[in-house]
Amino acid sequence: MPGIPSVPLNDGTAFPELGLGTYNLRGEAGVTAMVSALEAGYRLLDSAVNYENEAEVGEAVRRSGIPRDEILVTTKIPGRDHGYDEATASARRSLDAMGLDRIDLYLIHWPNPSVDKYVDTWRAMIDLRAAGSVRSIGVSNFTEPMLRRLVEETGVVPAVNQVELHPYFPQDQLRAVHAELGIRTESWSPLARRSELLGESVVKEVAEAHGVTPTQAVLRWHVQAGSTPIPKSGDAQRQRENADVFGFELTADEVDALSGLRRGRLWDADPDTHEEM
Numbered sequence: 424m425p426g427i428p429s430v431p432l433n434d435g436t437a438f439p440e441l442g443l444g445t446y447n448l449r450g451e452a453g454v455t456a457m458v459s460a461l462e463a464g465y466r467l468l469d470s471a472v473n474y475e476n477e478a479e480v481g482e483a484v485r486r487s488g489i490p491r492d493e494i495l496v497t498t499k500i501p502g503r504d505h506g507y508d509e510a511t512a513s514a515r516r517s518l519d520a521m522g523l524d525r526i527d528l529y530l531i532h533w534p535n536p537s538v539d540k541y542v543d544t545w546r547a548m549i550d551l552r553a554a555g556s557v558r559s560i561g562v563s564n565f566t567e568p569m570l571r572r573l574v575e576e577t578g579v580v581p582a583v584n585q586v587e588l589h590p591y592f593p594q595d596q597l598r599a600v601h602a603e604l605g606i607r608t609e610s611w612s613p614l615a616r617r618s619e620l621l622g623e624s625v626v627k628e629v630a631e632a633h634g635v636t637p638t639q640a641v642l643r644w645h646v647q648a649g650s651t652p653i654p655k656s657g658d659a660q661r662q663r664e665n666a667d668v669f670g671f672e673l674t675a676d677e678v679d680a681l682s683g684l685r686r687g688r689l690w691d692a693d694p695d696t697h698e699e700m
């Protein structure tokens with residue numbers, strides 16, 4: 424199986440083209456699942472304060488025996504920690520919870536526009552990066568106007584915007600903005616949370632044409648869309664299947680056919696209105 428390649432972020436960091444989502448991976452079973460993913464070649468783990476599994480992520484990094492510098496750990500600032508001082512303290516708590524001395528990718532989890540503190544939060548992250556406790560800084564669930572506001576008010580372009588993205592919601596416009604600004608797209612719920620997506624006839628046809636599984640066809644679609652998918656699986660075999668998408672290529676027609684499934688978000692996660700604390 425070919426390994427997971429990397430692409431450079433706008434700050435020069437080599438960023439994997441596929442990672443592991445860890446939502447709901449907790450406790451000893453969660454650590455075991457994260458270790459099995461690292462053993463299978465994953466080098467990007469996606470956590471968040473609100474997943475309540477930062478300790479498990481740190482433990483998995485240590486238990487894997489893989490050199491620390493080869494692994495990128497992501498965590499995210501929750502809404503309740505927006506603001507300069509609050510975000511600075513939140514980073515300290517995350518580092519302590521993980522037992523690590525660096526967060527590799529630090530994201531604002533949700534913009535929470537009604538609170539209007541994401542710019543101050545961003546300023547704290549810029550300073551955390553300068554201090555060395557954070558390597559790359561980015562955002563999640565940011566819209567085009569929010570991204571442009573960050574850049575206008577601070578001059579610092581996020582390295583990553585992690586957003587809902589799958590064939591039901593391909594985010595063409597936002598991906599074009601990312602390309603213009605030099606932001607790496609990261610896809611959350613890349614398998615549409617194992618909804619009916621994997622049973623769609625077009626997905627099955629594309630998969631059969633390449634002798635791969637429907638899941639692999641969908642994950643390859645993300646790769647060719649220029650986005651890093653972070654599929655969550657707690658199962659070692661499915662983790663290996665999900666990572667094995669770098670040995671085949673979809674045709675342009677196949678990419679378009681999968682994008683043709685577009686119909687909208689999975690649930691009401693519009694960042695202009697959905698807020699999480």
Ligand SMILES: NC(=O)C1=CN([C@@H]2O[C@H](COP(=O)(O)OP(=O)(O)OC[C@H]3O[C@@H](n4cnc5c(N)ncnc54)[C@H](OP(=O)(O)O)[C@@H]3O)[C@@H](O)[C@H]2O)C=CC1
Nearest residue numbers: 444445446611612613614615616617638654655656657661
């Ligand atoms: N920034 C944000 O606001 C958000 C971020 N995220 C991040 O994105 C990650 C991924 O999204 P998530 O919502 O978890 O959903 P995914 O689209 O990754 O789907 C996960 C589901 O698919 C199943 N699955 C995984 N691989 C396979 C396979 N090969 N065949 C069949 N079923 C499979 C998993 O089950 P099993 O474990 O049993 O294999 C699980 O039920 C999250 O874990 C989190 O890290 C998610 C939502 C919002």
Ligand SMILES: O=C(O)C(=O)[C@@H](O)[C@H](O)C(=O)CO
Nearest residue numbers: 446471473532533611692699
């Ligand atoms: O998983 C995350 O990162 C979230 O932000 C949550 O919205 C999560 O996706 C969820 O399902 C909450 O109902």
